[in-house]
Amino acid sequence: MTFYSKRDLQFQLFENLRVMELTRHAYFHDHTKEIFHLVLEAAEQIAENYLRPLLTEMDRNEPKLVNGKIKVHEGMKAIIRQFGENGWINATFPYDQGGQQLPNTLHMAAGFIFQAANYSASVYPFLTTGAANLILTFGSQELIEKFTPNMYSGKWQGTMALTEPDAGSSLSDISTTAYPTEKEGVYKIQGQKIYISCGDHDACENVIHLMLARIKDAPAGVKGISLFVVPQKKVPFGESNDVLTEGIYHKMGYKGAPIAHLMIGSNDGCEGFLVGEPHKGLSYMFQMMNEARVGVGMNAAAIGTAAYYSSLSYAKERPQGRKIGEKDPSKPQIPIIQHADVKRLLLFQKSIIEGSLSLLLYCSKLGDIAHAAEGLEKEEASLLLDFLTPIAKSYPSEMCCLTTSAAVQVLGGAGYTTDFPVEQYYREARIHPIHEGTTGIHGLDLLGRKVPIKEGKALQLYGREIATTIFHAKELSGLSGFAEKLEKYMGKAQQTTLHLLSKAADKTDAFLADATLYLEYIGILTIAWQWLKQGMTAQEQLEKGSSEQEFYQGKIMCLRYFFEYELVKMDALGKRLLSTDMPTLEMQEDWF
Known part of the structure; x- marks a missing residue:
């Protein structure tokens, strides 16, 4: 059964995004x-031969904590x-690290598969990629040589260990402590960490945690947090490093990957290695977190895509x-x-997942440019x-909870059973609005930080990019009406943003009370922009008389659906x- 569209991914990368432009950078x-095509073909082969066959098995037979x-x-x-x-x-990674200097855009596309x-x-x-990249970027040469080769080979797992029972998303309150040695x-x-993805398992020989901790007597708050490499087993001899698995979390979905509760240094025997400078x-960690946040959006879009193609197949046969x-x-x-309401459910899914994929690959390309370019570019x-990251993380995460629900709805009663995979996709989608920062946190980030950053420069860049798309779309027959409609909503968004910013100085609570709704608001505008871009690419091909009329007409219809x-x-x-x-500010606790 089809779980993604190879044709759409090629359209997104090579036609709409023009990914080959990246090769002008050294x-x-x-x-x-x-x-690039070989990379995508290799990813598809691994996905079909190794990953896809275990989809249901890994869900039914989840990890267990044994001894x-x-x-x-x-x-x-x-x-x-x-x-x-x-x-x-x-x-x-660079050639001198055994890497291929592959654009992250292609790596993300392969990850999507x-x-x-x-x-x-x-x-x-x-x-492991994210953890190793942190060591490579900020660690000493000694740490790089000591840990990364076995991480690259897959012998050792890498993790990101942030969350604690009494801190959650409030990282300034972490209590895991680092004590200097000779x-x-x-x-x-010493401390504990919870919800650590792949924090312990028997498919690798060692687990390397990139862990946040506070050096004894460090400043309070986020200014006192340091980053450490904390291996589960000591290197090179392999004895225990006093990182013990206290428990395993049993989840509603995403069951094949373990989520661990770790106790660190219970017997005063855990060694950690400082990465970079103290208190930074x-x-x-935000390097890895920001990469992971776009990755979470891609995860959501990928699951939504698999659910869509499962429901599409069923709708054609039932x-x-x-x-x-x-x-x-x-x-x-x-x-x-052939029923209009089923078409609506399918169009809803298709417009969300393909619009989200367009945004996510665009963000990946921006990351590649930021890595490889110089100066103003x-x-x-x-x-x-930076501006788009909270949108790219949150919009697909929230909306693919709805698209996977729509996939279940297409199948009706059959979708509610384990005989079809859509119920699994529905469960797996729900994690993405939570991990790597909840939607509420990203709403605060967008409105409270990204909109006003550098006196609004990021917001101005965002507006400039949308205005450029609108300008060119007006020149294409059949798209001028969509361009004008997006221009109208862009103007409304600018007025709304200015209204909210006017509250920032002396009404901070009111300014940020509906930050999550603002994130949703700008998310819709952003995906509409991406659909106008896709529509332009499709319209140009249709006007050229492309032999793939059905594919490109499908894009135009999704543009119409999303705007309507x-x-x-x-x-x-x-x-x-x-x-x-x-009312959310004025409501009192006792009134609930």
């Missing part, structure tokens, strides 16, 4: 279109090792009912895809990526954001 200069060790599906050993041997874990095939299996290697850069670590850990005007019961039933790409059904939701959200009635 860092990516060695790559060709043929290489202090988490046991995962036996197939993960081969999968992780293959990712290592084939160079996926460090593919984006893996995630659509089997989300649980896909997370293991790419967690060895420079080596600390005794949170700024270092006969039920007849056309509204047909009264003769002797006439054969029609496939449910680098600065603007970095600033625009989704973009108009900005009206209600805008009305709420402009209102002076603040």
Whole structure:
């Protein structure tokens, strides 16, 4: 069964995004279109041969904690090792680190294929990528040589260890403590961490935690947080480093990857190695977190994509009912895809997942430009990526909870059973609005930080990019009406943003009370922009007389659907954001 569209991914990368433009930068200069296609083909082969066959098994047979060790599906050993041997874990890294200097855009596209095939299996290697990249970027040469080779090979798992029972998303309140030792850069670590993805399992020989902790007597708050490499087993001899698995969390979805509760230094025997300078850990960790946030959006879009294609296949095959005007019961039933409301459910899914994928790959390209370019181009790409990151994380995460629900609805009663995979996708989608920062946190980040940053420069760049798309769309026959409509909503968004900013100085609570709604509001505008871009690419091909009329007409129809059904939701959200009635602020605890 199809779990993603190879044709759409090629459209997104090579036609709409024009990913080959990246090869003008020296860092990516060695790559060709043929290489990029080979990367995608290799990803599809691994997904189909190794990941997809274990999708249901890993969901039904979740990890177990046995005698202090988490046991995962036996197939993960081969999968992780293959990712290592084939160079996926460090593919984006420099040549001198054994990497291929592959654009992150292609790495993310390959990840999309893996995630659509089997989300649980896909997370293991790419967690290691993020952890290894932190060591490579901020760690000493000694740490790089000591830890990264076995991480690249897949022998060792990498993790990000932030969350604690009494801190949650409030990282300024973490209590895990690092005590200096006689060895420079080596600390005794004590504390606990919860919800650590792949924090312990038996598919690798060691687990390398990139852990936030506070050095004894460090300043309070985020200014006192440092970053440490904390291996589960000591290197090179392999004895316990006093990182013990206290428990395992049993989840509603995403069951094939373990989530661990770790106790660190209970026996005063845990050594951690300082990464970079003391008290700069949170700024270092944000590199991995920001990469992971776009990755979370991609995870959500991938799961939504798999659910869409499952429901599309079912809708084409399932006969039920007849056309509204047909009264003769002797006439054969029609496939449910011919019913308008089923088409609506499918169009909803398609417009969200393909609009989200467009945004996510665009963000990945901005990241590649920020990495490889110089001067103003680098600065603007970095600033625009910062602005778009909370949107790219949250919009797909929230909306793919709804699209996977729509996939279940297409199947009706069958969708509510374990006989079809859509119920699994529905459960797996729900984690994404939570991890790597809840939607509420990203709303605060967008409105409270990204909108006013550098006196609004990021917001201005965002507006400039949309205005450029609108300008060019007006020149294409058939798209001028969409361009004008987006221009109208862009103007409304600017007025709404200015209204909210006027509250920032002396009414901070009112300014940020509906930050999550503002995030949703700007998210809709952003995906509409991406659909106008896709529509331009499709319209140009149709005017050239492309032989793929059905594919490009499908894009135009999704553009129409999104503007008719989704973009108009900005009206209600805008009305709420402009209102002076603040029931969420005025409601008292005792009134609940």
